[in-house]
Amino acid sequence: MLGWLIERVSGGSVAAYTARKLWEPLGTEADGFYIMDGAPGVGREFSGAGFNATLRDWARFGQMILDGGVADGRRVVSAKWVEMASAPAAAEDATGGYGMQWWTMPRTPAFSAIGLQGQYVFVDPATRTVVVKLSYFLSDGDTATEETSAFLAAASAWSPR
Template sequence: MNEEKITALEKKIQKEHGNIAGMVVLKDGRTVYENYFNGCGADDTIHVFSVTKSIVSILAGIAIDRGYIGSVAQKVLDFFPDYTVKRGEKTIQTITLKNLLTMTAPYKFRSAPYTRFFSSEDWVMAALDLLGGRKPAGEFRYMEMIGPDILSGILSNATGQPVLDFAREALFEPLHIAVASNIVLYTPQEHVAFIKKNCASGWVADEKGHNTAGWGLTLTAVDMAKIGQLYLDGGKWEGRQIVSEEWVAESTAEHSRWEKEKLSYGYLWWTGILNGYAAMGNSGNIIYVNPADKMVVSIAALFKPTAKDIMEFIEKDIKPLFCGAEG
């Protein structure tokens, strides 16, 4: 690889994407680029924000593969038999797992009641209480934090174990990914401090031990690249089928669309992204997979509310530089 071009790329990272902590580029299954910034290193885990959602999607696929969950057509309330539906509520009884995975579930609020939600000890039940409302299921409505946690409750109830335990056995350990432990945030101040912390470690959970499904997971840039390569290889890792090829294809196909932003959505994966698909999180965190070019780009980024468009950076600077790379 031309050292001058690499130097130019890294200067652009420092100038325009100064919150990047680590970046890995894989081509044809080999690492063609790996570097770290902001004092971070290969072993530093970063809060990847909504990339967490795509990890939860993989776990849902594994649970279906193993028979813990029948299909995405199952009703959400099938997994919560003790939940009491309030009088007159009908919509919540129609909502399926697929609605949660495709962001087409309705909710009873216009603006997210974060304070009330996060002050609850049980975020799964708090999210269930907000699920439904007057609108029927089917319209795309992106839920950053409130809503996806219901998937955490579904996975726990279906598999009979905490999500982190299931994730370790089914996904993380086979890929040699280490997620230390649960992180419980008891106060708003702790919540803000976690988001702003440069090198956090673990997976956020509520006081009941339910792991977050929309945010809160910490990974290294290499961990993220492994997830991308797993999907690029049809769910296989080191010769072992971790998640079915059918789920990989189904979860990265378009099932819904955010018309306002002109973005298509699969099962907690953004689809139709530069001839590929991506797990995307706040501040430029991303796992980008391009099957045609056999390319994976993972970027772990520190919190920055005004981060520049990471997809434009991949399209204009990373792809042209590495798609023909031989290492």
């Protein structure tokens, strides 16, 4: 639904909107791309979970979110949106909560964009940590999710001596 709304309001494709409003202002090194939900020339961007990018560009994205919507001194998204998106829309449970396209981590200010099959852009404002995890969970997603959550918490808590 969000993809269709973007198409209607912008008058173009979700990919063109993403490039113009996010990817180019972010200063990415490589083009990102959406997987399509239909045959070539007929399908549309799978905007709910089908955006692909390099690890370094996902890290730029995470850093921009950590910095309140600013990248290289330029405002990319509003600070208010970052604040709203990174807060749970309802009370968190033992596994966390959900904001606007971001999952919150329980009992911490940390939050994460979580993609298909184990992709993560983890942001922890308390420790100023951004972690990008590119992966593919073949099966047993619950165990992999638990292990990933433990790793992200440990990475965020780590401090060089």
